[in-house]
Amino acid sequence: MGHPQALAQCEQTLTKLGIDHREAVDDTAGAAKYIAEQKLQDTGAVASSLAAQLYGLDILAENIQDDTDNVTRFMMLAREPIIARTDKPFKTSIVFSLEEGPGQLFKALAVFAALRKINLTKMESRPHNKRPLRVADDNCSTPLKHFDYLFYVDFEASMADPNAQNALSNLKVIQVMTWVMP
Template sequence: MQSLFVPFFHNYSHSFLTLTCPSADNNHLPFSHQFDVKCCYDFKLPKFCDRIRSCHVVDGKSSSSTILTSKHHHILKPLTMTNLNMDTIHNDSPQLRVAYQGVPGAYSKAAANKAYPDCKAIPYDQFEVAFKEVEQWKVDRAIIPLENSLGGSIHHNYDLLFYHNLHIIGEVYLPVHHCLLALPGVRKENLTQVISHPQALAQCEHTLKNKLGLNVIYEAMDNTANAAKFVAANNLRNTAAIASSRAAKLYGLQVMVHGIQDNPKNVTRFVILARELKIPHIDKPFKTSIVIALDKGMSLLFKVLSVFALMNINLTKIELRPYRNIPIKLRAESNNVSNTSHHFKYLLYIDFEASIAEVRAQNALTKVQELTSFLRVFGSYPMDMTPLNPACHA
């Protein structure tokens, strides 16, 4: 019999949740280590406990128990082996409600449809609103872009991920196929302005200037599809938008030029956010996302990276963001208060290729926890292994 431990986070307190599960011989993960994790996760404990329980097998027969080690104790009804099955827990209904930022025709909506083809995708004007809608149970999921192969990280969304109480339960890689859109009959020589999201403008700048020879003003919008909608709604015959061909169909625009991104290998990575944890497996490639505080200076970065190297764990992403709660740290030199050094404090976001159910990942997190005062696990989730076909999301 093995134990499955799932860390949960509650008001910066130390809390543990231990689940007793079958061994790996029964296609369930061995997961026995307990992490003493400090984190800022504020949700209602009884609701969380209603979703995660435990069971074990004795002499081939299933029985159940719940072990909750914290200052809170709740007696829960036992679940059967079927309840712990991954497919049963995450069998999303056909009308799963998925929040995304933008308007119909946005790439975020395409990512939502790739993740959940039969979902009800609900648009919101801001990323933070999408986060809050999930937290308030108004929608079931949110799909949020975190990074682009050409434009880099979307820093604002990393900050939102830290300050909101959601888990990452999946990821979506979406090829981005930008088009130059305008009202029917408009020609390139009529254009004096091009509008779109700042990242889209940056991703197409070389093509627009050097290949198409456009001498125009660039204006930023909050969303690519919203730029297309704006051109159509205001009948702007001197303005083009950078957006998808899907947006052109929705808003009655013509596609002047297909594939105007500077590099054809333009891909955006989205993460799927939910209120509940996803129980990790070891039978498929998993990725785990964490954040730690570099509260002892940048020298800690080398130590943390060394831990993963020694455990033979591949990192797919590292990102530094300001630690806004304590942005600057002062350190006295030689006990002389008047002579102090200053350094900024940062949060280090890490994605690594391993399931938190794997022993090597557990050992790595245990060591990392010893190095820092703060560690949060956003989630351990299946990697998106689907082939990248730009044509399917054009």
């Protein structure tokens, strides 16, 4: 029993263990809770060790994911900002787009790394779904076509850190939109 994604990430291991029947549920901790509440003896859950501890279950096997490098990140979204603490390491993810122009991406990244020594751990760019193609007429015989991009950046800092707050404030000055995910 487990969330479909968790079951898929353990498919080979579960098969090797001889577990043929798998039941998908809404979440991994919920699977552990259900097994504990129903006092099921012949059912297991793909869940965290914390879920096992919370619901008084025995851990039968650990690290059962098929890919040992697999990492799952969980995000919390809220209408109002939730300011994280600074007493432990945090990774913050943001999504932003930039106005077209030379050096815009450099300026955006500089507000983190160069000016505030905030370590960037990941960066991806994807064409903007709502505005994938922009036509620029610069008096040429054929107009130039440009893609607008969204930039996904992870950095090591809590949003409670003044450096991170200042970096995002500076980023707003040079770009269009920012979406923050602590």
